[in-house]
Amino acid sequence: xAVVSQHPSWVICKSGTSVKIECxxxxxxxxxxxxYRQFPKQxxxxxxxxxxxxxxxxxxxxxxxxxLINHASLTLSTLTVTSAHxxxxxxxxxxxxxxxxxxxxxxxxxxxxxxxL
Amino acid sequence: xxxxxxIPAALSVPEGENLVLNCSFTDSAIxxxxxxxxxxxxxxxxxxxxxxxxxxxxxxxxxxxxxxSSGRSxxxxxxxxxxxxxxxxxxxxxxxxxYKLIFGSGTRLLVRP
Numbered sequence: 001x002a003v004v005s006q007h008p009s010w011v012i013c014k015s016g017t018s019v020k021i022e023c024x025x026x027x028x029x030x031x032x033x034x035x036y037r038q039f040p041k042q043x044x045x046x047x048x049x050x051x052x053x054x055x056x057x058x059x060x061x062x063x064x065x066x067x068l069i070n071h072a073s074l075t076l077s078t079l080t081v082t083s084a085h086x087x088x089x090x091x092x093x094x095x096x097x098x099x100x101x102x103x104x105x106x107x108x109x110x111x112x113x114x115x116x117l
Numbered sequence: 118x119x120x121x122x123x124i125p126a127a128l129s130v131p132e133g134e135n136l137v138l139n140c141s142f143t144d145s146a147i148x149x150x151x152x153x154x155x156x157x158x159x160x161x162x163x164x165x166x167x168x169x170x171x172x173x174x175x176x177x178x179x180x181x182x183x184x185x186s187s188g189r190s191x192x193x194x195x196x197x198x199x200x201x202x203x204x205x206x207x208x209x210x211x212x213x214x215x216y217k218l219i220f221g222s223g224t225r226l227l228v229r230p
Binding site for chain 2: 004006034042043044045049091093095105106107108109111113
């Protein structure tokens with residue numbers, strides 16, 4: 001099946017620093033990718049939709065200036081958590097549909113665990 | 118607003134049992150429904166995808182059904198094994214311009230040897 005990778009798999013940073021998380025589709029092109037956040041023992045909450053060649057669309061309540069998304073190519077989307085604070089500590093997961101349609105099966109990356117001290 | 122609910126929140130069964138996980142959604146206007154598995158600290162693995170025009174899908178010991186009119190889906194796991202222990206999530210894609218996945222809260226399954 002399709003493969004989506006994320007890097008890094010985990011990161012620890014100091015409060016106030018910025019952290020970049022990469023999401024790559026390894027064997028297919030993805031014009032759309034999705035970024036989710038998952039707190040312990042909770043479900044996934046969609047943060048934003050990353051669109052290649054255009055601006056990301058953010059869900060209500062998600063600060064676009066804090067969570068910067070760049071869909072640099074058809075195989076790469078990045079999420080930058082700017083001026084991270086302890087409450088940003090979470091598990092961040094990306095996904096991408098394979099056939100160019102958002103209604104297609106979505107494949108998920110392995111996730112990135114962010115811990116802000 | 119689409120809401121997805123999963124019952125039970127947690128389930129513990131002895132190895133070999135057949136079991137059913139439930140998922141309900143409030144808005145029947147969906148494109149499809151997916152069942153995922155998540156191991157602790159890991160990403161999601163897609164198990165089954167049911168299109169809105171379908172009633173069920175099968176893969177090995179897994180069978181998922183969809184009743185769109187009643188807003189329900191079930192995931193049936195036959196002859197459960199300890200390796201099936203994980204959190205199972207269902208998600209629907211709304212039939213609007215957003216095509217976003219809306220997730221349920223998940224069922225944490227423990228299959229005891």
